[in-house]
Amino acid sequence: MTTDTASAGPTATVRQFVTDRADRVRLAVAAVALVALVARFSALGARIAHQDEARVAYWAYRYAESGVYWYRPVVHGPFLTIVDGHLFGLFGASDFTMRLVVALVGGLLPLSALLFRERLRDSEAVALALVLAANPLLLYFSRFYRNDVLLAGLMLVAFGFFVRTYDHRRPAFLYAGTAALALAFTTKENALVYPVCWAGAAVLLWDRRLLVERPDDTLGAVRDRLARIARGVWNWRSHFTLAGVEFFAVVVFFYAPRGEGAGASPTLGRTLADPTLLPALVGEATLGSWRAFTGKWVGGNDHSYLWTAKALWPPLAEGGAVVLAFAALGFLADRYARDRPRDVVAFASFWGVASLLGYPVIVDNPFPWELVHVVVPLVIPAAVGLALVARLGVESVADGDAISATAAAVVLLVVVGQVGATAVGTSYRRPQSADNEFVQYAQSSSEMKPLLGEVREAVQSNEGIDVMYYGSTFYAADERAFRTPNADTHGGWFGRLPFAWYLERYGAAVDSTTEPEILDGDKPPVVVALGRVETCDEAYANASDIDPYMSGYDRHEVERYLHDSGCHKSSVVVYVAENATEGEKSTG
Numbered sequence: 001m002t003t004d005t006a007s008a009g010p011t012a013t014v015r016q017f018v019t020d021r022a023d024r025v026r027l028a029v030a031a032v033a034l035v036a037l038v039a040r041f042s043a044l045g046a047r048i049a050h051q052d053e054a055r056v057a058y059w060a061y062r063y064a065e066s067g068v069y070w071y072r073p074v075v076h077g078p079f080l081t082i083v084d085g086h087l088f089g090l091f092g093a094s095d096f097t098m099r100l101v102v103a104l105v106g107g108l109l110p111l112s113a114l115l116f117r118e119r120l121r122d123s124e125a126v127a128l129a130l131v132l133a134a135n136p137l138l139l140y141f142s143r144f145y146r147n148d149v150l151l152a153g154l155m156l157v158a159f160g161f162f163v164r165t166y167d168h169r170r171p172a173f174l175y176a177g178t179a180a181l182a183l184a185f186t187t188k189e190n191a192l193v194y195p196v197c198w199a200g201a202a203v204l205l206w207d208r209r210l211l212v213e214r215p216d217d218t219l220g221a222v223r224d225r226l227a228r229i230a231r232g233v234w235n236w237r238s239h240f241t242l243a244g245v246e247f248f249a250v251v252v253f254f255y256a257p258r259g260e261g262a263g264a265s266p267t268l269g270r271t272l273a274d275p276t277l278l279p280a281l282v283g284e285a286t287l288g289s290w291r292a293f294t295g296k297w298v299g300g301n302d303h304s305y306l307w308t309a310k311a312l313w314p315p316l317a318e319g320g321a322v323v324l325a326f327a328a329l330g331f332l333a334d335r336y337a338r339d340r341p342r343d344v345v346a347f348a349s350f351w352g353v354a355s356l357l358g359y360p361v362i363v364d365n366p367f368p369w370e371l372v373h374v375v376v377p378l379v380i381p382a383a384v385g386l387a388l389v390a391r392l393g394v395e396s397v398a399d400g401d402a403i404s405a406t407a408a409a410v411v412l413l414v415v416v417g418q419v420g421a422t423a424v425g426t427s428y429r430r431p432q433s434a435d436n437e438f439v440q441y442a443q444s445s446s447e448m449k450p451l452l453g454e455v456r457e458a459v460q461s462n463e464g465i466d467v468m469y470y471g472s473t474f475y476a477a478d479e480r481a482f483r484t485p486n487a488d489t490h491g492g493w494f495g496r497l498p499f500a501w502y503l504e505r506y507g508a509a510v511d512s513t514t515e516p517e518i519l520d521g522d523k524p525p526v527v528v529a530l531g532r533v534e535t536c537d538e539a540y541a542n543a544s545d546i547d548p549y550m551s552g553y554d555r556h557e558v559e560r561y562l563h564d565s566g567c568h569k570s571s572v573v574v575y576v577a578e579n580a581t582e583g584e585k586s587t588g
Contacts (some may be wrong), residue, residue, distance in 0.1 A: 025122045029113050029129040036133035037107030040142045041043035044103055045096030047431045048449060051442035051560070053145035054498035057098045059485055060084040061504055062210055064093070068259035068485060071289045073296035075485075076147050078254045079186040094504045099145045106142025111358040115160025115378065118167060119344040123391060128383035131326075135379070136422040137319035140438045141369050147188040148369045152376035154184035155194045155579060158585075161234045163344060172240045182250035183216075188576055190373065193355075193362060197377075201350035205343055248286070255285035261454035263486055264288060272367055308360040315368035315437040318373045318422060322415055323382045327352060330384030345381050350379035368438045386415075434562045444498060452502050454554075458525040458580035461509045467503055469496065469512035470519065470529040471541035473569070476512050498560065499528065499572075515543060519549040531571025534562045545572035550575050 020556045049057065056075050063069045063085035073076055076528030091097050110129035117125040121253075130139060130342055142149050153157065164170070185191045210221045233240065256268040264284055266277040331349040335341045363370050391409030430436045430444045459466040469475065473495040476482065482493055482500075492512060493500060503510060511524075521525065529543040543555075553575035561570035 011235060021122060022117070025117060025125055026114060028126045029110060032126070032129040032133050033108055033110040036110050037131070038109045039139060040103040043428065044099050044143055045094055046449075047095070047143075048444045048447070048452075049095055049098070049498040049501055050432075050440065050444070051099065051195050051497040052440075054198050054501035056080060057084065057093070057145060058381075058497075058501045058504055060098075061088055061093050061260075061501070062483065062485065064088040066259060066261075069260050069484065070257040070262045070264040071255050071285075071292055072263075072485060073189060073293050076189065077185070077187045077191075078181065079150065080145070080147055082254060082258075085192070092535075099143060102145060102149055103142055105153050105330060106138060106149045107133075109138070109142075109149075112153070112157050112160050113383075115157065115164055116344060119342060119378075120383070121387060123387040127390070128379060128389040131323065131379045131383050131386065134419050134423060135319065135323060135375060136426050136460065137315070137368075137371055137375050137438065139423050140319070140427050140431075141372050143431075144369070146369055147373040151184050151187040151191055151194075153370050154180045154187065155191070156376050157460050158184060159198075159348075174236075174239055174243050175246060179250065181366040182247045185247075185251055186254040190437075191360070193358070193373070197201040197351045197358070200354050201347045204350045207346050208346065209343075248282070249458075252282050252285040255289045256281055257284060257346070260546045265436070303366075306463075308363065308366045311366035312360060312363075312368075312371060314552075316371050316374065318437040319368075320371060320378075320428070322419055323375050323378050326382040326385035326389075326415075328381075328385070328390065330381035330386070333346070333388050334381070334384055345384055348377050348380035352376075352381070360450055367440050369440070416419070439562065441562050442497075443562060444558065445562045445570075448498075448558050451556050451558060451576075454576050455502070455508075455526050455574070456506045459506045460575055461581045462525050464509065465511045465524045466508040467507075467510045467526040467528060468519070468524045469483075469510070470514070470516065470543075470546055471528060472514055473530055473541070474512050474528065475514050479510055479512070496528075516541075516545040516549065519546050525577040527553065529573050529575075530569050531564075531573050533567065533571060535564065536567040536569065538567050540567075540569070543571050552579070553577050 033234065059075055060081045063081055067079060069078065069085075075081060080101065085095050086096060087100060088145060091100075110132045113120075113125045113128040113132065116128065123429055138149065146555065157179035158177045161173045161180060165173040165177060184194070198510065206225070210225070214562040253268075257264040257266070258268050258273070260267075266274075266281050266284065268281065271277040326347065334345045355377060359370055360366070389408050389411055393405050393412065396402075396404035396408060426436050426438050430439075432439060432445055434445060455467075467491070472491075474492050476492040496503075508526075513519075527546065530541065532542045532544050547555075554577075556574045556576065558572055558574065559570045560572050562569070564570045
């Protein structure tokens with residue numbers, strides 16, 4: 001027996017319409033997320049590793065090999081190192097697998113729009129997904145092995161789940177939000193900034209609501225609201241307690257030292273074997289990590305506020321101008337064009353403005369990836385502004401207002417064109433160019449991939465020492481020191497980036513020397529030395545010292561940074577033996 005929907009009455013008809021509408025929103029957001037994933041995975045491993053990527057990926061690979069890890073602030077939080085270490089064990093180490101987790105999270109981030117669908121219009125929820133998918137900054141750094149997209153994305157997801165907790169009073173949302181928050185704290189140290197921004201936004205939001213609701217009795221309104229909050233916290237005390245335990249369990253699991261030879265103790269393995277060590281493990285993972293963090297990062301910015309803000313402005317203008325403009329429109333329209341402004345729009349706006357004004361104060365260096373933390377909160381009011389323009393255009397068409405409809409269409413076309421051109425240019429056409437405002441100076445500007453292919457073949461065809469570094473910039477008295485995580489404090493290792501990451505993957509046996517005469521006899525199939533920088537008036541070991549000894553080698557000159565600058569030596573010469581991949585294995 002079938003039931004006709006129309007005969008079931010108006011209530012069933014409305015319910016069916018609402019259900020169909022919600023399904024359409026979910027499908028639209030899912031489609032946007034699918035496109036976002038494709039955009040992030042396309043040619044994901046094509047760009048040569050940035051030195052920061054290579055540095056962290058090297059230690060993730062070493063963790064996969066040795067199982068040794070402990071928190072060191074210079075590498076940031078443990079999440080990427082531990083997760084990528086396991087990924088390398090499963091799928092192998094490459095530039096693609098290195099960036100896989102960040103790309104996956106960045107591609108799935110548009111799905112977070114569904115967490116706000118009850119606080120936003122349908123068109124605004126879809127617009128939110130579109131902005132998260134297409135913003136050039138978020139796209140570029142979703143294809144970059146850093147923690148910033150992970151941190152900002154997890155915080156947005158945590159915020160969304162906390163909003164749903166408030167709306168539905170369901171503990172499951174609280175636990176999901178706490179999990180996202182805890183994981184965010186395992187990614188990067190500026191996770192500590194987010195609760196501060198949230199607290200400030202909450203105070204501003206609370207102040208506005210008190211003035212609107214009871215302008216004649218503000219103190220009474222404060223007392224009543226504090227009493228309601230206290231009752232709510234007390235009624236949910238068991239859930240908040242469990243959420244607190246959940247938070248610390250996730251943090252302790254990731255920050256716990258691992259493996260024999262770790263530079264902190266006790267380790268996770270020892271604690272599993274001896275549970276009496278659990279209090280000490282918790283202390284090391286929390287207080288010990290805090291001491292390490294404050295010893296490295298707490299100190300602020302050495303430059304002036306204006307200098308830092310000026311340095312951050314070009315990448316923000318290129319990748320975030322559309323978000324800033326539509327966020328201002330969305331905030332103002334929601335605040336003044338509605339009977340009652342929406343809390344989630346105001347909160348996200350306050351959060352974003354606090355980040356915009358605050359990051360020039362707190363960043364150690366004004367690098368473009370810091371702007372991810374400005375853009376992400378502003379996507380909510382920006383989605384409101386974008387959807388407003390689209391709705392005005394549709395309504396103008398329905399009303400026969402050709403001028404308004406044309407104006408709205410022009411605005412949307414200009415926005416789509418600007419965002420699309422910027423996204424394609426920065427992420428695909430010029431991903432390692434000095435003309436790209438998102439590219440930080442430690443990105444190798446030369447196309448090294450073909451050269452690295454030759455080096456890999458040479459390494460695989462050789463027995464004994466595969467690569468010899470020449471010069472004090474690359475020199476290490478004990479190559480074995482680079483097998484442990486604290487080795488990046490030793491001289492020589494940083495200078496080898498990004499080659500250190502690739503050679504470690506290739507299983508290359510590496511040595512180094514400061515004496516050019518050593519290369520006069522038998523030598524490995526690959527030799528690496530600094531190039532000569534004409535603008536540097538300081539004497540330093542470089543390729544010209546060993547050129548006379550490199551007969552029978554192909555000479556390749558590449559850039560380990562964007563370019564040479566004064567005595568900032570970027571040029572590197574890589575010599576590959578002409579017969580390195582021919583015939584029987586070399587014994588150099």
